[in-house]
Amino acid sequence: MELLWLIPALPLAGFVILALAGARMPRPLAASIGAGSVGLSALIAVVTAAAFFPDQRAHTQNLWKWIDAGGFSSDISLTLDALSVVMVLVITFVGFMIHLYATESMSGEKDGYSRFFAYMNLFVGSMLLLVLADNLLLLYLGWEGVGLCSYLLISFWYSDPANSRAAMKAFIVTRVGDAAMAVGLFILYKEFGTLRITEVMNMAAAQWSSGSTIAVAAAALLLGGAVGKSAQVPLHTWLPDAMAGPTPVSALIHAATMVTAGVYLIARMHILFTLAPQVRIAVAVVGATTLLLAGISALAQSDIKRALAYSTMSQIGYMFVALGVGAWTAAIFHFMVHAFFKALLFLSAGIVIDALHHERDMLRMGGLRHQLPLAFWCFLIGAASLSALPLISAGFYSKDLILWESLASANGSAWLWAAGMAGALCTSAYAFRMVFLIFYGKAQSEASYRIAVHSGLRTKAPLIILALLALLAGFLQTPESLGGISFFSAFISTALPSTPTIGTAMSEGTMQYLSGFLSLLGIFLAYIFFLYNPDYIRNFIRKPFGFALHCFLSSGWNVDRLYDILFVRPFIYAAQTNCRDIINLFFLLVALLHKGANRVLCASQSGLVRKYAFGIAAGAALILGVVALK
């Protein structure tokens, strides 16, 4: 337990070392520092978790006083409870897998090898701080830290303007959410005089009535932050563009860090959200909207990574639905399973992309299952887990839990459930669309495989381990009808309350049949439209309506354009028009006035002695006159 501080400290130390001396290091050393620090951190996380497991008491480690000003006080202190144990294990473990994979996949980089690992380490370190923070300010530090790292990593190949732009977009959009969250912190501090999470939660529960304005405001502002980081509607637009970074980065952003921060925040602050039912409904609605919007958009993507990005948004949408109905455990369970299969999908997609010389267009791929057997099998397992293939995939158990709770929990509703079910159909359809497009069908570009990079153990081991987890992690928590294992929910129940369920018209078993059927139906549809008879879609897209629909969906429902018109352009226009600073004009006017007065008075200095003499005489006469008349 006393080693807790080492968990975030190791990756951060790795970052510092690599940042200072990485450029002069030989590559193997940089790689071993980069991956090793995260690996060690994972090891310590396991040790700590083992120590935590027997008595399951939250443990706080106070490192040093951070800020102490005028009654406001905040420490750098870490706390470990069941929720953070899960988060830390997933982050360090999946993070380590991705680092390991990256040591090989990034070896083709000319420069920036150590820079890459420095950023990655900082990323993991910030995320660990985020989930271990004992107060909201430290959480905010990690929160912004992951934002910065995503910015750095998306713009990793900086010289391409598109990458740099995507990075700017990611940072700015998430910062919008962050600003909202900051205001939320101000409210909490003003009300409670502290930002320590446990104290805030206790006081909120004690002092605020359910649905009071202040609780709603605070929760809504925190939701703003969560929406920004987790790429939910309406702040979701940065995520598809964030695919500009290297593939391991995408894996890290999507699986282990960054986008799950919002889920964590809401789960961590669950008491606050329970006190604000309106906001909790908003969370569920945001989640449902996002999962549908992103799920449908994913069907129309041709870029392999963009499709995966939309799938992440959609899956996080599920987690938000779960959070919204108060199924905290389900959300965290799905987070964990999602981390495994999404990392798996990205890493195997990375192999495909590298093998095809950075070709990311799925329409130009095909028939790769023989050339890239490992990638194929891993991607297949990932896709199966993503589309919640019944019984054998982990995704089935976690998603099923969410679907069931969205209907059966006291806060659930049929609408949310229906959205989730529709989403499930989309999910399996787009997941297997990707599988069919990439690995089946006619091979399109045979010649240019560069598999050598990915032949080593450091690629294979992470993939195989993640694949196993994507299949088996579901057995930590199974529904009543299928064994009723409740290991996960029992473990996390010390940190998160369980969800009360009410009776429904449908039994859990029936719903499982239904969702399993939808999952298989999705795969079947994908098979029909993308493998068996791909011409149907091709012809549809050639028609004007089909083309318009395709453009609309592949651009993510044109939200980018909308924001561009609403916010970006007016701001740029206003800034550009005023780049000479209009206020300066006022002072220029003052200067001009003085110049004018100067010109007028200059005219009086004629250089004619007689005029001066007249002036003197007239002045003297005037003064004498005044004196005489007085």
Place this chain on the structure above:
Amino acid sequence: MMLVLLIAVPLLAGLLCLPLSTIHRKAPFWLSLAALTADLLVAASIWANCQTDAVAAASAGRWLISFRIDWIPQLGVGIHFALDGLSLILVGLTEFLGIAAAISSWSEINERAGYFYANLMFTISGILGVFMSLDLFLFYFFWELMLVPMYFLIGIWGHENRAYASMKFFIFTQAGGLLMLISILGLYFIHGRATGIYTFDYVQLLGTALSEPEGTWLMLGFAVAFAVKLPAVPLHPWLADAHTEAPTAGSIILAGLLLKTGAYGFLRFVIPLFPAASAAISLPAMIIGTVSILYGAAMAFSQTDFKRMVAYTSVSHMGFVLLGIFAFNEVAVQGAIVQMVAHGISTGMLFFIAGALQERMHTRDLTLMGGMWSTAPRMGAVTLIFAAASLGLPGTGNFVGEFLVLLGSWQAGAAITAIATTGLIAATVYAVWLMHVTFFCSAGTEWKFPDFSFREMAVAVVMIAAIVAIGLYPAPLLKVSALPVRAILNNTYVVPDAAALSQQSRAAVKPGVIR
């Protein structure tokens, strides 16, 4: 006596710079560096002496160290220097940034180097005087003293448009300074008439009974002078030109220190001398602060000149300081002080980078830059860190400052703070835009120039260490500033020793001379 030494060392070094430059070209540089380092050590020793809790507690509401002799006793003018936590922090910052400014001039200034360093040192001793004077006459004296050498620094060693910029700078600050002079004299006479004691001594002038219009007008005279220096929108236009045209050292001093004299003035003079009147303008001042934050950020985004852009970010950052000061609570004012220090370091370093780029590329035009990370990765990394500091990233000092300011001002006004918080977004926009157009997005032209040298890297590393240290462990700073902040806000500054007071009044009561 320590305090006189603090000011005298740079002053004497400045005087010596002139003859020394004939002996060796770099002699003035080394002399300035030595003088500033010595000064920094003196300040550090004062700091170390007052770190123990017992001393700090004993000196609550008083001065850590003070020095007073008569200067013009007939008029009640004395030479009265004193340090409390607030001035100590700023004195330390002055010397720290002074060293950075001197180092930045190593290769940039080759013409009339002796005269340059003399002016630099005079400015610095003027600033030190401003931070230490507790006599309004003396304060005004130093206020002007720092102005004139700065005018020369811009006017002689500046860039293309230097004559215009230096004139504008001078007129703006001078106009503000004259308003302040009127207020000083007004306060002097009102206090004299009421008590019979004609004195410029700050400690005695505290608590002068003022009618409401008197207080408001006198306060405005001070406030305008300080708002020009700060600068607060709409009194900021001098800043963009002055910062842009000044040589690197000048920009560092301007942004890092001269702006702080404005903020310091608000804290030291406006609020304690006119508590009622300044409380009355709290809301307008907070609004001006917020406008400055947003306007400065938007302006920064639209600039195409590196230094001009950084100059406008200063407007934005100092808006936070104004917001914090007029929120009138401890958290916010402490935040404003941290923000002052952090802004001094981060903006100073950005100007340092701009100067280094100007030296290498002979341009500051952002439209010509781009993709320079591959040319100069060290420079890029340093710029990145300070761009991040500039946008208030947690872990840097700026975050501590901005967060405390906003946290505190939320207690004073929720709506205005919510608007000010959007400044965080605007800051992100300009900071990432800066990285985008300089070091990231390639513009096609391949730049070839040397990366940061050892000398420059040393400065960068120290600055990074400083900004991160403030970001992660601001406790020493906050501890030193806590007492003065409490004294300023609660108006418990007035504790002159009885002995000093009576001696002072004997010297000052000379009605015949005054009337």
Place this chain on the structure above:
Amino acid sequence: MTNIPAEYGLVLAALLFATGLVGVLARRNIIFILLSIEIMLNAAGLAFISAGSRWGQADGQVMFIFILVMAAAEVSVGLAIVLQLFHRLKTVNSDEANTMRG
């Protein structure tokens, strides 16, 4: 000895002064301007003397001698300037000497 009233002297002095002033304002020739200034100075002197005799004090005459000396000095300097001016501009027209125009 008949007493001439002081007013007569003062009126004469005023007339002389007005003559001189008109001369200064109206003439362009610098020599004439100098002459006119002399007339004005003498008018001032006359006023002093009349006033002195009116009060029966010697101060007025002292002042007149003072003015006399000053006028001499002024003329010597003035003529030197005029000579220089003529040397440079080849004219004694005062309006030509307007190089100080703003």
